[in-house]
Amino acid sequence: MKKTLALLLALIMVFALAAPSAFADDEITLDVIICQYGPNTNEWFLGKGMNGTNFVDKFEAENPGIKLNLDVVSWNDVYTEVDTRIANGNAPDILNIDVFANYANEGLLLPVKDYCPDELFEDFFPSFIEQSVIDDTVWAVPDLASARALFYNADMFDEVGIEVPTTWAELKDASQAIIDFYDGEVYPWGIDMTTDEGQAAFAYYTWGNGGGFVDADGEWAVNSAENVEAINFALDLINSGYTNPNPATQTRYDLQDMFAAGKLAMVIAPNQLPTYVADKGGEINMATANIPANEGKSSSSVGVMDRVMAFKDDSAPDQAARNEAIGKFLSFFYDPENYVGWVSMEGFLPAVNSAVEALVAADPSFEAWLDVLGGCQFYPTAKAEWDQVKQGVIAAEQSALTGADIQTELDALQAALVG
């Protein structure tokens, strides 16, 4: 009798465990990973940051039959998390991150045309979409962007009686004037060659000297004469005492803190700097200008763009339904009613035309930044070797800081890239 009862109980338990999946065949669950852009990200997606509700609840209410298993992951952990999940055969359905080339090259991603509704696809800024193309296929869509420009302490410039530098020569003169006036108490210029963002420093100087990561044909050219001259100029600024003293370990956030504290006169930073300084309690009368370039060369702003991409899942029973669900997710996310709140919440710039009007209406300063964004250059993240180049230029800069020859370092990197 006892045995029969135990068997019955076991059968009930097995049935209870199997039941939800048996009855929920029509329901699609999407695993989504979103990067944490700031303190509000989690609240907006999972808490009450979306007018008392959140993205997941609102999406599920409006899209019955689709469940979101959404995680907000910090930028520090997201690469570890995603790579581990891929290694375990458990890649997310939808991923928000900055890079995409490795995933696309290894055949892990779905082409955007498979899931993105045409109307939405047409809404993205074309120059952004171009950044996610490999072999004529679009593999990811942009979720937001930020643009970098030169911020300077306008009061300091008035006190010293100098104009904002537009060329490298003017930058050195202005730096010397600031050093002389403040007796070395203020750093004229901020440089970040850290492991976090040393590639940005490489871009600021090389793009301002007609160089860059790639040549006109889009081939790697990290050791060009223009690049060597540009990095040597940056090193000269450091060695002349015009910059923060420890560029290999002082991050952009350290520089922004110094700028907010009135300890740094000029810094290249993203458009969110005014909000950052205000949050730190700084009351700096700041203004923006183009990043100084070498004489006769044009200035170029640096655009940084993150992406949303969808992974393949061969085990999904109904691929068409899954693709449709991913499309619904994107349409809901980029709906101006939701997207405008998302972009403006963390002070980023939009990636779709339909959001521009509402954003400019809410904050007229957006318009100027959208112009800057239009003329931005982006990192060549669509190239498969980008990780190697990014870490390589940072290592080259940092080695040069310890006395190595930058030409030799960049030659070695170029040789490793082209074989």
Added chain:
Amino acid sequence: MNALQGKRKWVPYVWLLPSALLIAVFVIFPILIVFKLSFSEISKAGVIGDFIGFQNYIDAVHLPAFKTVMVNTFWWVISVVGISTLLGFIVALVLNQKFHGRKIARSILVFPWATSLVIQASVWNYIIKYEYGSLNNVLLNLGIINQAINWRSSYTVEFIWECGVGIFVTVPFVAFCVLSGLQSIDGSLYEAATVDGAGFWNKLWNITLPLVRPSLTVSTVLNIIYVFNSFPIVYTMTKGAPANKTDTMITYLYMLSFYDRKKGPATALSVIGFLILCVCAGVYMLSVMRKEEEP
């Protein structure tokens, strides 16, 4: 009676089973997986491919920063374990004396050890900051220096700071291990030695050291493992910059895996690290056990 004893023979194994299972699942299984991965091709995105023999190991030892990182790791372990063991021993001797406020002193000693290493490293980052670090502020206000000093003027100095923070957080652990050993020493041994005319150094050398040796062994072996595997201090203070000059093996293999996306060589390095630790801990344990067995 014999039948009962025979039946009970398996009882201890049943009690050990949960621990054995936990160790198998959370320790042995991951180690085996890492060994397997180190012989496999791993893509940039983390997809595990075919068996490629020792290629990951060959790539790892030919990395430009490999030598620097190994030398750094050697100095990191030797200096942090060596100096913290010496200082921890001295602190334990002091805390074993009877003095007013001894309990408070013992409690305070726990703080550096009990605080998260990331917080410790971040706090020290602020202390030695050139622009508005508290060390410069204090020295300037006391009039000891006239102008702020750049406490991170070169990567060698930065590495020394990292070792310093490592020592700071490790001393309490050694001190408490040694203190537990000191408290188990019978006081009559010291009394007898005093009667026989033994001085401080004599008692230290002939009574204290031999009797706390088991505690020191435990703390040293554990410290070698902890310090070798320590990630937060170096990662928080410098991230190995500039150009891996302050990296240790653990921070380097993390950067290699998740920044450079060379996951195969990174896995091979982690196996090399594991083997080095096994050898170090094994040699040390064997030598100590041999000494303990000596009459």
